[in-house]
Amino acid sequence: MKILKILPLGIFFIIIFFLFKGLNLHPDIIPSPLINKPAPLFALPTLDNPKKIVTNHDFLHHITLLNVWASWCTTCADEHEFLIKLAKNTDIILYGFNYKDDLTNAKKWLAEYGNPYQIIVVDQQGLSAIDWGVYGTPETFLIDQQGIVRYKVIGSLTQEKWDRELWPLIKKIQKERT
Amino acid sequence: MLPELGTFALILAFLLALLQCVAPILVLGFKKNHAFFELSLFGSIGQFIFLSFAMLCLMMSFINNDLTVLYIREHSHQLLPFIYRIGAAWGGHEGSFLLWCLVLSTWTLSFILFAKKSLENTFFYRVLMVLGFLSAGFILFLLVTSNPFARDFPTRPLIGDDLTPLLQDPGLLFHPPILYSGYVGFAIGFAVAIAALMEKKFDALTAKILRPWIVLPWAFLGCGIVLGSWWAYRELGWGGWWFWDPVENASLLPWLIATALLHSLIVSEKRNTFKGWTILLAIITFSLSLIGTFLVRSGVLISVHAFASDPTRGLFLLGYLALIMGGALTLYAFRIKFFYVAPRFQLLSRETFLLLNSVFLLTAMATILLGTLYPIILDALDSDKISVGEPYFNTVFLPIILPLLILMAIAPYVHWGEHRLAYLWKKCGFSLFSSLILGFLIPILLGFQWKLLASIGISIGIWIIISTLQFVLQLWKNHQHLNLKYYSMIIAHLGIAIMTLGITINKSYSEERQVTIATNEIVTLAGYRFSFKDLQKENTKNYQSLLVSFTVQKNKGKSNLLFAEQRVYKSHEQTLSKPGILYNAFRDIYVALGGVTANGAWIVRIYYKPCVRWIWFGGFMLLLGGLITLLNYIWPHKEIEKEINA
Numbered sequence: 026m027k028i029l030k031i032l033p034l035g036i037f038f039i040i041i042f043f044l045f046k047g048l049n050l051h052p053d054i055i056p057s058p059l060i061n062k063p064a065p066l067f068a069l070p071t072l073d074n075p076k077k078i079v080t081n082h083d084f085l086h087h088i089t090l091l092n093v094w095a096s097w098c099t100t101c102a103d104e105h106e107f108l109i110k111l112a113k114n115t116d117i118i119l120y121g122f123n124y125k126d127d128l129t130n131a132k133k134w135l136a137e138y139g140n141p142y143q144i145i146v147v148d149q150q151g152l153s154a155i156d157w158g159v160y161g162t163p164e165t166f167l168i169d170q171q172g173i174v175r176y177k178v179i180g181s182l183t184q185e186k187w188d189r190e191l192w193p194l195i196k197k198i199q200k201e202r203t
Numbered sequence: 204m205l206p207e208l209g210t211f212a213l214i215l216a217f218l219l220a221l222l223q224c225v226a227p228i229l230v231l232g233f234k235k236n237h238a239f240f241e242l243s244l245f246g247s248i249g250q251f252i253f254l255s256f257a258m259l260c261l262m263m264s265f266i267n268n269d270l271t272v273l274y275i276r277e278h279s280h281q282l283l284p285f286i287y288r289i290g291a292a293w294g295g296h297e298g299s300f301l302l303w304c305l306v307l308s309t310w311t312l313s314f315i316l317f318a319k320k321s322l323e324n325t326f327f328y329r330v331l332m333v334l335g336f337l338s339a340g341f342i343l344f345l346l347v348t349s350n351p352f353a354r355d356f357p358t359r360p361l362i363g364d365d366l367t368p369l370l371q372d373p374g375l376l377f378h379p380p381i382l383y384s385g386y387v388g389f390a391i392g393f394a395v396a397i398a399a400l401m402e403k404k405f406d407a408l409t410a411k412i413l414r415p416w417i418v419l420p421w422a423f424l425g426c427g428i429v430l431g432s433w434w435a436y437r438e439l440g441w442g443g444w445w446f447w448d449p450v451e452n453a454s455l456l457p458w459l460i461a462t463a464l465l466h467s468l469i470v471s472e473k474r475n476t477f478k479g480w481t482i483l484l485a486i487i488t489f490s491l492s493l494i495g496t497f498l499v500r501s502g503v504l505i506s507v508h509a510f511a512s513d514p515t516r517g518l519f520l521l522g523y524l525a526l527i528m529g530g531a532l533t534l535y536a537f538r539i540k541f542f543y544v545a546p547r548f549q550l551l552s553r554e555t556f557l558l559l560n561s562v563f564l565l566t567a568m569a570t571i572l573l574g575t576l577y578p579i580i581l582d583a584l585d586s587d588k589i590s591v592g593e594p595y596f597n598t599v600f601l602p603i604i605l606p607l608l609i610l611m612a613i614a615p616y617v618h619w620g621e622h623r624l625a626y627l628w629k630k631c632g633f634s635l636f637s638s639l640i641l642g643f644l645i646p647i648l649l650g651f652q653w654k655l656l657a658s659i660g661i662s663i664g665i666w667i668i669i670s671t672l673q674f675v676l677q678l679w680k681n682h683q684h685l686n687l688k689y690y691s692m693i694i695a696h697l698g699i700a701i702m703t704l705g706i707t708i709n710k711s712y713s714e715e716r717q718v719t720i721a722t723n724e725i726v727t728l729a730g731y732r733f734s735f736k737d738l739q740k741e742n743t744k745n746y747q748s749l750l751v752s753f754t755v756q757k758n759k760g761k762s763n764l765l766f767a768e769q770r771v772y773k774s775h776e777q778t779l780s781k782p783g784i785l786y787n788a789f790r791d792i793y794v795a796l797g798g799v800t801a802n803g804a805w806i807v808r809i810y811y812k813p814c815v816r817w818i819w820f821g822g823f824m825l826l827l828g829g830l831i832t833l834l835n836y837i838w839p840h841k842e843i844e845k846e847i848n849a
Binding site for chain 1: 324364382490497501518529532535536540572657
């Protein structure tokens with residue numbers, strides 16, 4: 026009989042334990058299959074010069090952040106402030122990946138909010154984005170000197186995510202080289 | 204200005220909730236003057252006023268489209284129609300939690316109005332104390348992590364994100380408030396259970412007083428679930444009425460246990476036993492409401508209902524939940540020995556039947572809870588990311604629910620205390636045989652293919668109906684037909700029977716096809732001929748719609764028009780496809796638009812759904828049954844002295 030008295034409490038704590046563990050999980054984040062694999066092959070024109078083509082070759086020899094954005098994406102506008110700050114305060118190389126956008130709007134948007142990107146590639150049809158496994162904007166990829174995808178941030182890149190996830194990894198990648 | 208007043212009202216409501224909780228402690232724990240009790244009343248009434256005021260502020264700010272309020276910017280737009288601005292007040296996390304608090308406060312106020320005079324003072328104020336504690340925590344949660352009035356002044360132009368098109372439906376106005384009335388209403392039962400544990404007292408009178416406070420939320424929750432199911436059917440375009448989505452499960456779990464509680468409460472009231480069990484069920488019911496709230500609000504599960512997740516919110520909620528539930532169950536463990544009553548009934552008795560009812564419902568709840576939490580458990584153990592869906596739930600739910608339904612057909616005839624099998628056989632033998640035969644014949648007579656499971660389901664549904672109607676006849680013969688309490692049981696049980704028939708026939712004989720319909724082409728499904736008729740464009744204030752009409756004709760019968768719709772909302776060019784539905788009492792014809800091909804043919808999914816409306820109709824009968832129980836309390840009638848058949 027004694028066990029019956031505390032049985033409900035016991036079951037309850039087991040449930041609470043798993044719910045607590047569940048809090049730190051991110052069911053909406055499906056791990057990217059690209060992690061630790063070479064970046065998908067691509068050749069895309071840049072925003073300011075449609076004749077200039079950027080390819081995987083441009084990723085080599087430096088650590089790159091590739092940020093997927095669009096002028097129609099309101100979350101991107103929220104994220105933008107941080108990207109500007111990042112470009113100003115660090116020497117990280119930030120590429121933009123303009124996704125399914127109207128080019129005039131995209132240029133207007135950058136003129137208004139500022140341009141943190143060194144290069145912006147344009148994927149108007151969203152075909153290359155399929156290879157990258159982009160399922161929403163914004164998304165940010167971290168690519169190392171060998172052109173290998175090391176990390177993917179889904180949703181807005183924030184100071185918190187930068188401090189906790191990206192910066193430690195970048196330091197680690199830099200050490201790997203030396 | 205209004206949002207600031209709203210925040211201020213929330214702060215006052217929080218302080219008043221604290222007062223409601225602390226004042227009884229001063230009297231009971233620190234032997235202060237009984238006049239302090241009155242402060243608790245004052246706290247709960249004031250709290251209701253300020254929470255209502257806060258809700259009003261939020262609605263007014265929505266109507267004014269004040270986009271500097273972050274919550275409003277995320278859920279409104281200048282083109283949003285008036286009624287959805289009101290509904291949008293609870294269309295997202297923050298607002299719906301404000302609704303949660305307001306509903307809790309409304310329940311508390313009605314408990315004060317209707318139950319204060321019939322309960323002992325100390326018992327009553329203990330209940331109020333627990334409710335005040337619950338309320339204070341949740342208002343604090345609202346203020347600290349989810350203030351709907353938080354302002355935000357961005358540098359870019361203010362444009363509202365608009366309310367998700369899926370929510371722009373009349374369902375938004377009714378489904379959340381009714382569902383919450385159910386969910387949150389179980390707080391009263393919980394508070395009474397805690398008060399009973401503290402007082403070491405739970406007698407038949409308390410059970411009788413408690414009953415409407417379980418029946419009413421139970422009926423609301425059932426109604427909310429049914430409305431939600433109906434809404435999903437009309438909006439989502441998958442032709443389904445139940446998806447075993449985590450959030451649907453979260454609402455079903457407390458409903459199942461509340462059903463068990465309702466029945467156990469009858470035993471406590473009539474036989475003065477099952478006390479500990481009733482108390483435990485009351486605690487579990489509300490715990491499941493809280494776990495459900497946590498699952499929906501914290502974003503630990505992916506669901507169509509999940510709102511933006513924020514770890515601090517989840518942590519706060521979980522901590523509070525652990526405090527409430529852990530405290531309640533610890534108190535239960537220490538105090539339950541005071542409620543033990545030696546059983547005074549035989550194996551074959553109404554008590555046993557009602558106990559079995561609890562056991563089956565509890566098992567059903569546990570399997571659904573396990574299925575719902577399984578993805579979290581696996582993910583937490585680092586094994587895998589999986590989702591548990593319909594195959595699991597259908598497989599495990601059926602074998603548990605079938606015996607329960609069988610019990611339902613027999614239960615009305617079983618007496619308190621003891622019973623003889625021969626009598627039951629005499630009462631139920633005829634109905635059993637006739638329903639078995641009908642269950643076998645009906646699918647064949649209706650021209651359906653014969654399926655074993657369908658026949659079993661139909662037989663059980665019909666058995667409950669025949670057996671219940673026989674019981675009504677018996678009541679009339681014994682001149683007990685004025686006793687209302689039997690009718691709530693009769694109507695609720697008939698509702699379940701109709702639901703069973705609806706679910707069985709719908710699951711067994713629904714048909715669907717994905718087709719491309721070009722002009723002048725005829726497609727058939729389940730004997731219905733479909734052809735594409737024409738396109739019409741319509742323009743409203745906030746969306747443009749394309750109405751695609753189809754003619755539907757059965758054999759040589761009258762041909763009917765059916766309109767499926769594709770909307771583009773002007774605010775952010777979000778599209779919404781609304782299925783076209785042609786319905787009558789026996790079947791729905793459902794057409795969902797897929798897209799249009801280059802040569803103008805439409806890709807559509809067409810469904811034939813027999814008896815789907817029976818499911819919701821049965822659900823509304825449950826509500827009706829619940830409301831009839833209340834009449835007992837509103838119009839006290841002369842207790843009919845002799846128990847039925849006694």
